Amino acid sequence: MEAPLMHLALVGTPNSGKTSLFNALTGSRQKVANYPGVTVERKEGFFVTPAGRQVSLVDLPGTYSLRGRSPDEEITRDFVLGKAKGEILPDLVLCVADSTNLRLTIRLLLELKATGRPLALVLNMFDIAKRRGVTVDVPKLSAALGVPVVTSIAVRKGGTAELLSLTDEIAAQVQAAPGQNLWRPLSASELRATQREADRIIASSVSLPKRPDTWTARIDSLVLHPVAGLVILLAILFVMFQAVFAWAQPLMELLSSGFDTAGQFVHDTLPSGLLQSFLQNGVISGVGSVIVFLPQIIIIFLFILLLEDFGYMARAAFLMDRIMGGAGLHGRAFIPLLSSFACAIPGIMATRVIDNRRDRLTTILIAPLMTCSARIPVYTLIISAFIPPRDIWGWVNLQGLVMFGLYATGITSALGMSFLVKFLMWRDYQPAPFMLELPDYKMPRLRSIAIGIYTRAKMFLQRAGTTIFAMMVLIWFLASFPQPPAGAEEPAINYSLAAVIGKAIAPLLAPVGFNWQIAVALIPGMAAREVAVAALGTVYAIEGGKEAAEQIGQVLTTKWSLATALSLLVWYIFAPQCASTLAVIRRETGSWKWMALTFAYMLALAYAASFATYNIALALGAG
């Protein structure tokens, strides 16, 4: 008979290396990052021990205690106490410690003992501890705590060997009846007493680091400098956005010519007709025009993952705390908002680290205003078609500058919106406290960055293969049927359903300068922003024949005025064009009201801003 699945859970303070351990053991694709609060959901993975025992491992959000002060800490508490519905109590709780800093974890471990679950202490980052001259008397520590203790190095091959054999040992033991759960929230004086007890145990079996982390101190003296630190933060953001535009270009051109060749091949081999049009205009040029943006999406995630793994994010929160406080935002909101530059969905989920409900709701409300990577295709297309690639001041690319301006507008309006929300809804607003551990800097790990980028790229391609593909088929269908009557003079699309729908909505959008083709593209853009690019491609390709499909950008310059292009750019800064984001807002806030509010305010902003842009541009002669 096969032994039943053994359940293990990883608990520990933020940044102790739980997620790295999870990756090392399960090999699963899972986000690892070096700042408090990156694991906002619990994740499960599976592995087999050397003795052949099947194990399920759960990675939980970091916490300093079981009190559950914020939604992510509640996840950890409920899991350990078995309060979550339908959850199995873990057979073994692995309490993971950063070996260079044991005080807080040992206190947490003493608190965990009251839950009655079998426990083990994992002294992780033992490589760093050794380098700094920390010595641990493991048997003595284990005896003093009354739980097994193992050392581990999550990021080194074979660094989890001791932990694996301990798991086997525990699995082999006759299961003692688990203890009673006697845990209850500790009062301040009990906390103090457990901290004293922890400090006493540490003093008796652990030597303090002989060498402090001088690197962290040196880097911080620059990075946390009140003025230089902010300059560095801005410089990092600026380089990030320039890189997205400049570095990705050669790769994008390569991809784009690859799709052109494929389209041409289909065009040349198939007889002209519906099938040829479907494959060339609907599938290859449609999906291709979205996949071309993969390099840019990889670059933006590369920056975010590097900054996270290095340990910079918590510093950025420190630098921005009071500055964002001016707009009524909490310093902790910086991390979710920065993640929203990649995608608002993980950004909104990352707001779980904010314990104050009002702060959290405000952050969720404005997160979609951060320019997510799905807007990049739209911005890139329009910018490269309408903005000349001139250098100004000798080294700044004008296109990059416009891109930067779009991002900056998103940020500024997010701050303004937050200010307004606090002013209108919560006048009695008092700032919630900001308390955040600043972890030591770590060299980013190639493996964890690679896993992170791989998962993001896979998600993007999956979207391109499913949602975007489906939308493209729909658009192609709408743009191709009904077929024009025999002897028709006008382009075929003018007789299609797409034209009927587009022309019906167009009057609503005329004041902001959009024609009916844009109106058609905006509808599937509701499912995913980047689809709009492909949809425009399809609409104009079917209208203009195969030449148009190859160069959407060039076609646009002949069809749109500069005023229309600028208006569409501005529309995209604000418009609530993403069904998945709205769904996540609904789930995370638990209310339709917040979702509706987000949708309404973004739509209103988009319309107003595009209206203003269009009319100002017209007045300046850009019609």
Place this chain on the structure above:
Amino acid sequence: MTDLPDLRQQLPLGLAPRGYSGTIHRLAAGQAQSTLPSDELESRLIELGFVEGARVEILHEGIVARDPIAVRVDNVTVAIRRREAMAIIVA
């Protein structure tokens, strides 16, 4: 025989300048104008390692009103606003 006067002045950490280093004398959560109830504030401070006897040093401060501050507490660096740091009485 006279009591030796306290050579080091007691003060809330929230008022200390950058570079200050000292030892936590006691926590006085009631004295901070924090939005948190005082037991909650006290619990959180303890959980981050701010307990009596711990060594603290102010390493960095922010640009607006020299706030927040980055405090070294024994082996850890913690960012905290001056408002909450008023609850930490150091000497």
